[in-house]
Amino acid sequence: GQNIDQPTEMTATEGAIVQINCTYQTSGFNGLFWYQQHAGEAPTFLSYNVLDGLEEKGRFSSFLSRSKGYSYLLLKELQMKDSASYLCAVSYNTDKLIFGTGTRLQVFP
Amino acid sequence: GAGVSQSPSNKVTEKGKDVELRCDPISGHTALYWYRQSLGQGLEFLIYFQGNSAPDKSGLPSDRFSAERTGGSVSTLTIQRTQQEDSAVYLCASSLWDDNEQFFGPGTRLTVL
Numbered sequence: 001g002q003n004i005d006q007p008t009e010m011t012a013t014e015g016a017i018v019q020i021n022c023t024y025q026t027s028g029f030n031g032l033f034w035y036q037q038h039a040g041e042a043p044t045f046l047s048y049n050v051l052d053g054l055e056e057k058g059r060f061s062s063f064l065s066r067s068k069g070y071s072y073l074l075l076k077e078l079q080m081k082d083s084a085s086y087l088c089a090v091s092y093n094t095d096k097l098i099f100g101t102g103t104r105l106q107v108f109p
Numbered sequence: 110g111a112g113v114s115q116s117p118s119n120k121v122t123e124k125g126k127d128v129e130l131r132c133d134p135i136s137g138h139t140a141l142y143w144y145r146q147s148l149g150q151g152l153e154f155l156i157y158f159q160g161n162s163a164p165d166k167s168g169l170p171s172d173r174f175s176a177e178r179t180g181g182s183v184s185t186l187t188i189q190r191t192q193q194e195d196s197a198v199y200l201c202a203s204s205l206w207d208d209n210e211q212f213f214g215p216g217t218r219l220t221v222l
Contacts, residue, residue, distance in 0.1 A: 033210070033211075041215075042200060042213035042214060042215050042216055043152070043200075043213050044213070045210045045211065045212070048209075048210060087151065087152065089152075097142065097154060097157075097211065098154065099144075099151050099152040099153075099154070100151055101150060101151035102151050
């Protein structure tokens with residue numbers, strides 16, 4: 001299989017920084033996506049990593065280590081509207097995008 | 110421009126009936142994906158189309174599920190003899206090509222009574 005593992009739930013305080021980790025099986029790896037999904041809505045794209053390193057996009061950054069099969073999504077200056085599920089998804093050579101079960105983030109005032 | 114659209118947005122059906130779900134991808138997107146999401150669960154891959162062909166059908170849960178895509182555009186997902194465990198949100202996504210950002214439609218919420 002191609003298990004994607006990420007924590008089920010996380011909590012953080014408004015204005016803080018939170019890091020959501022994702023591990024995956026490396027065989028056949030093409031690229032890694034992060035999506036945000038608010039309750040009752042469709043997922044929306046956040047980032048795509050193919051090469052090792054950190055990609056920064058405003059308050060959100062995504063990191064990838066291909067050799068370790070590891071990625072994280074870093075959210076800075078948290079806002080209440082960041083409360084959502086964050087989905088890690090890996091593209092493999094089979095042309096299939098495998099999603100993790102998602103990390104439900106709750107931001108408290 | 111217009112995003113991915115799906116119809117119907119909600120479908121309630123009786124066990125044993127057939128249902129057809131429709132997806133209109135973003136114009137020009139060659140890749141189209143179907144996923145299923147049960148309440149509180151992650152996305153389950155069902156099938157992927159590149160143009161009109163489906164290189165990977167391994168995610169379809171049973172032979173009651175089938176999908177087609179015509180003209181490299183609209184796709185339909187058909188579930189025959191629906192069962193209660195088929196109840197879920199069915200999401201469609203499209204992308205310009207393989208291994209590229211996927212744009213999701215709003216989903217069809219299917220309830221099988």
